[in-house]
Amino acid sequence: MKNRARTALAFLAPVLLMIFPQGLLSQWKNAPQKKILENGLTVITQKDEASSVTVLEILIKGGKKAEPAGKEGLSYLTTRLALEIPDQSNAIEFMEKSSRYMMTTKGDYSVIHIECLSEFFENTLGVFIQILEDPLFTGIRIDRIKDYMNNQRKIEGDDNINVGHLAQLRTFLGNLGYGGSITGEEESLKKLKARDIEAFYKNYFWAGNMILVAVSDLDGEELFGILEKHFDSFPSKKPAESSPLLSSEKSPSDEKETVIEKDTKQALVSIAFALPKISPKNQALAVLLENLLGKGPGSRLWTLRTEEKLAYNVNAQTTIMKEGGILEAYLESDGTKCDAAKEALKNIIQELYEKGISSAELQEAKTLVKSNFLRANETKDKRTGTFGQFEALGLGFDYFAKFFGEVDAVTLDEINGYMKEVLNPEKSALVIVGPKNK
């Protein structure tokens, strides 16, 4: 440990002497590399010697959007079951190496996240791949994970912001399959049988449909070699015998104003808008709008806190998926102030929509967006997620390197035009979660 720590720190000095290429990746010493294995698996790796830790994410395209109507929760359930440790010896192996693994499902893909000390990476992967390649979908396991999902949904439901977010997703993107909780509903889970899970696994867990992203202090070739060795046995194509899943016929909520009553002290007041389809330019525009609207002191929503005294928590949040996205602007305010909060929030958005911003405000947002991006991707686990997200959304992993350029290229006319398109009050939806207005 001593030597590793010293090595990691000693490494820092020569970094300064490097001559970096232009662009964001100049901030990191090593650019990420992308290769495609013979079986079609996309592998993205980056060397980073900041710590002796390796982070691996496995993205399985499909995600929430791929769930047939009435079978919500299938993507999460399948991915979670595909990680069940089958026997005690494997559990001991994982535990003693202190390898962590987590998973979640997103709109367009599921993610399995593994992190461990690099010295244990190959060993960890060896155990893990046996589990992932040959999962057991037994009744007892399925029921246990369903119970877990039902409880997780209750925990999500105890958080007003999460409740509001799900309501907004349902309103804008329900028809695309992105609405609702990733853990489905109690009724939809009841309908899920082992055959559904097996079909989902066969339809989506094959090499050409997956992306590996690894950031590690291990040498690039060594890291790639380990990944190739363990993943080259994954089937290259969807198995012929896999039964096709039914297409998604999902109906969105057309509610423009949703009130979800909860007996909490504060009420969440949220206004959301649909975002244009993802593209390199639109991604930069969306992040800039999110930032200038509600990220931190000096943002437009900040006055709801400092001047209007309506809230402690104000925020703007984009959720971007391959076929759609939303921008939420919200605050949490005492139940007695709910009407005032709603009006104040609407006014701020209306002003932005009508008047746009100045070049100085755009410049400030650009500066903050770029430094936030650096901070958000400083650690290996976060950066691994960003590479994977960009690749899975179709922007390409190398959008990471282009991001600063895209942000810098946004003109005042473009951002003001974008706001005219997005922040149209006629196309907004309001969600309130909290106590009855007193």
Place this chain on the structure above:
Amino acid sequence: MDRLIPVPIQKNRRSSRFSHALENLPYLIFSVFLLNGAALAEEKGIEKQFTLDNGMKVFLYERHNLPLVNIVAAINAGSKDETAETNGLVHMLEHYILFRGTEVRSGSEVARDIRRHGAYFNAHTGQDLAIFEISLPAEYADFGLNNQKELLFNLKIDPKELEAEKEVVLEELSQIQDDPFRYASALLYQNLFSGHPYGKPVFGKAENIRSLTAEQMEQFYKIHFVPVNSALAVVGDFAVKEMEDKVRACFGTLKKTDYMPAKFARVPPLPKSIDIEEALDVQEAYLVIGTAAPDYNSPDQYAADILTEVLGRGINPLLYRPLKANRDLINTAGMGFFSFKYGGAFEVYLTLEPRRLAAAKNQAVQFLRQALRSENFSRDDVIGDEKMYTYDFLESAKNQISFNVQQAQENGLALARSLAMYLLLHENGASLNYLENIKKVSSSDLRKAAAKYFSRNEYVLVAIVPKKKK
């Protein structure tokens, strides 16, 4: 010599002041990744620790992974320094300092400057310390240093601005009371440390907040916000020598004062276990169980860190055995160990179905109080074939802590925060070699620590349960 510094991060899971991130994804195992030991390795030429003539302690740590500079100032003032009448004052002061301006700039001018320089800007108040942090592009390091100096040492409280910020703080109190784990945790500390200055709620009570005056705050501020009672840690993309010159030029001009920090007694043992139940509009039950733990400088902290890993983290936390595997009483479990200057706390976090609450409480306390002290934590504790089927919790936890220490080195702001806290909380004589001390902990040490902290101590249990439907 490699020097590894154990530093607790005292804030709860949601420490962000600015946003309530939508990150509560249902991960495999609910785990509260509160790093209890951040590490820093010494490398000649890239770190420097010194004290300015006015008494301010400084730690500089040069690292060039990204072009960012992280500047964290800590003041030795927390809820421990308040009276019953002024409880909540430090947190109020923290808000005022961040958002309401100085003698030179208004609050909105500060906010605008922060954005203009691409800075992340935040603060935390705890039982011991108030911490003010800024992270920004390295080219704006001068702005960051001067901003921190102006905000912390050039304050003028405007009663009108104070009244405005009180409204914001009252909203924050409401937010905490709507968050089951945060609310339970706040109640736990008030009861676990009852009778000690740590027992006052860090955020104060609404009636106290409303009655605080500008005079009270200025009086407190003038006494405590002085260089000799503060520390500064700077981590990031700079040359140490150059940064030392900047720090000396910026903060060295502050006047020295004759401040003597107050000394406090250690947290007394809890005389009797306390069981609290509060009803909120929730669907799940949330149970937090707390008991006394080693303080920041205690040699027992290493065994406590390992016990925390063993019990509540990783793929197979030991708490799952009595609570999940054997009786299916809970849905998720997590654990934290929080050390302060004059005491500490273990916290167990459980989510469960409300109908299982009573059984879970009994089972959890019974296990912690009785079974843990005789647990086989290591494969070396058993003989023969049993070795093949025994989990080596000890080895696993040591690996997990090594991982935590490694991962902590990736985050410059967290490192700076840990260092600033270390400068004010560490006592001479306490060991610094964190990982070496972790390596030395044996299974027998864990049983002794379990007996000392979990068998002999009393417990505070706080449950948040669903409100009864009308």
